[in-house]
Amino acid sequence: MPSSLRSSTTITSKRGYTDAVSDRSTVSMLWTSLRAGTITETRGAPRSPNNARARSSDGSGRGGRARSARKSASKSQGRAGTSPFTPRRTPFPTDGAAARAHEGAGATRLRGVAANPRRTGVLPTEQAVARGPPRAPSCARSAPGGRSPHRVRQGPPLACPPSPRSPDVFDLEALRDEFPILSRTTYLNSCSLGALSKRGEARLRAFLDEWHTRGASAWYDCWLARLDDLRGRVARFLGAPTHTLALSPSTSVALATIAESLPVQGSRNRVVCSELDFPTLVYQWRVRPDVELVVLPSEDGVHVPLERYAEAVDERTLVLAASHVNFATGHVNDVASLASIAHAVGAFCLIDGYQAPGQIPVDLPATGVDAYTAGPLKWLCGGPGLAYLYVRAERIEALRPRITSWFASADPFAFDPATFRYRDDARRFEMGTPALATVHTALGGQELIDELGIEAIHARNRRLTDRLVEGLTDAGFTLTLPGPANRSAIVMVRHPAPAEAVRRLVERHIVVDHRPGHVRVSPHVYNTEDEIDRFVRALVEVGPTG
Template sequence: MTDQRDTDRSGYFLYHSIGQYPDKAADMARSLTAFADCWGAANDDQWGYALGQRQRFIDLWSQLLKAPSASLTTTENVTSALAALIMALPREDLEGRVVLVAGDCFPSLHFLLTGLAERYGFRLRTVPLREGAHWVEDEDVIAAWGPEVGLALLTWVSSTSSHRCDLATLMAHGRKQGSVIGVDITQAAGLIEYDCMAVAADFSISTSLKWMCGSPGGGILQVMPDVIARCQPSLRGWFSQDNIFSWDINTFAYAPDIRRFDNGTPSVMACAASVPALEWHAAQDWSAQLEKNRAFCSQIIAASDAAGFELASPRDAAHRGGSVMMRLPDDVDPQALLADLRTRKVYADARGALLRCSPGFVTTQAGVDRLADALGSLRRASA
């Protein structure tokens, strides 16, 4: 018997975690079956097919982000992407200087930076949230960002508030300070347009999960060509060379483009699993998808207000990603709420008392209505 949760996706609100699109399971199954058929065949076709799937993944991501040619490669996740970049920068970019990050960044990246600070000789400066605030204000980031900052990592959209920073203002300030600037685009890539050339950050990192609807393990690192030329990645291997079949162990030269950030034999399974989602993305009318998301988010905010909950996301859509977060009252058990939502075929999640709801491509008006009814019933029961 088919689990109803697998067929009724109208109440799916988890795009901040794992993205879904129509026919995702069937598309992924076909892609992985094709990979298995090729990889298990007794011939010599395997690497041509596997590396072709990886290149298709790179090309689709590059097209989506309008990235310069040969400036984007694969990584396992955003943490490994940031680590690769830091370990490749010239020593003078970091040693004795400050790395700046906001206190509402993705925690995994903060864990990484804390661990690398002593080894690479930089001081980590974390811009705190104001008392009672749900996100770090752009003006506080600017106030903490002086010429001593060697590298700044900006979180485009926060995973805990859906606050969207003002990239144009922050980039302009950072350029005056002479910093290397990176952007974690994970929480909005695939929903809100991100143009690498227009933003002009030195590097961008993301995953193929969330709005991209792809597979875990399908991370990306995009680096601008002038920065690539200054980088010498510490983790290197045969795929870091211009000619990967150069076997002289006493002669090594980095590839002239983003390939220098590759190392040993690349992982391709996540690329093959994610290509169908990226192809689906490339065929969408993104203005219509964003308009749908905005309409549903407005309804969720109204339902939260009606229930008397504290909104933990910006009200203004221009300052928000694709999610709505709300803080639950002290007398509400988040896990009990999530269990109740499941009985209504509504799927969200909670980080402590923070309820996170992200309406996306398979979410429908009926699902939003069920979520709103659940929030209203919860508040009535609490009262």
């Protein structure tokens, strides 16, 4: 590779798009394309993301091929229809053009009150590609004339201020129209699987079209950038820097990666969990003979008090591992206090947060936790096959997982088995090629969540949960329930035959779930008060069975 390509290089594709590239592994990949003649090199300083206009050879900034490309992209977007879900102008490439081309004009803005967190001007990746204004990438125009065969019919304008009749700052009817399952089912099981949106489905169709028409070439000008886009979106949603977030195939893999990064240190071999944690969190340590596992019991079957953790955690503790929201009780734990308990004795704080993001506000740097897992499966409405792993910036360098992959390598496209060097950010915890289909549905779900805003989602979920608790209590059911201050949108209803009750509810087109001794109900922002009341009536009617 020429020395001119080893640090920072400006690449101009034959379609006229100009990109400044600084990440060494990305440059290595692009050098392969240079030699193949698919792109040409234009040397010079990379463009600043705040002054990203491609300049002509005389430095005037008045045109050239990049400007023509943007005009062409703009026309293409106009033909395909512009989605008002995406800001009209953004200082970084969200790569939403591909989705917009497939959504057509069907996506309409749900929210027009609170600021969109995607308008912060933060780049979606801090080391990859500095781009110009949004444009439709070549992979978004695979259909003739730049049009997609997949279009969503345009709906009415949706932005609305809150009113005395409805405190919501979005059009609920339009939001519900985003989720086809709601037209045929009373769906109250988001803590198991969030509903799939039309937004996510449109992105999935776009991905499939790119796969059909471009094959592996879509990796280089579309899919790698979307991985960066997803990392950036999720990191901002969690209040974290992009370089602290990694993609993982599942929470099990993410937890195992952290577990394999924390070798026992002399007598510091204790791991403290609780019996209310999801089993995967506990299993990571139960299979390790070098670990002394302490599983704290719950006296009330709902939560484990902070005092019990403080009593169990001492100088022998390697890890305090806990859940942000308990999956079988809905109790929201104070993870900031748990982190303080761990750090007071030099222990690592690992949090399984899969049931939290998307239903309650999360600001990870403010909590002080060392590692945190989440994912799009449930409240983020992105589907299975993907998880997110946050690692506190100060912890990344010292953690060297003993399970790894080529994605974790600092120079993955060198394909050099003789040497291995970890990436210097959270991507060192990644485990190979991600599930691209879920990456796309997750992007669709995350866009929707970002647009609604977590504060509005949380407020609506609290209102729905309060109505559900009141209705079930009035109907004579007994609930396993945290106090109001620690309550989430997971409600556990004691039942003598929960599996049978869930089956009979499905016959009435009502979808909930069951856990030992309980029917588990989990309303989300897209549910209605009428659906809550319908479920309560139906549960009374199916009666105690078994």
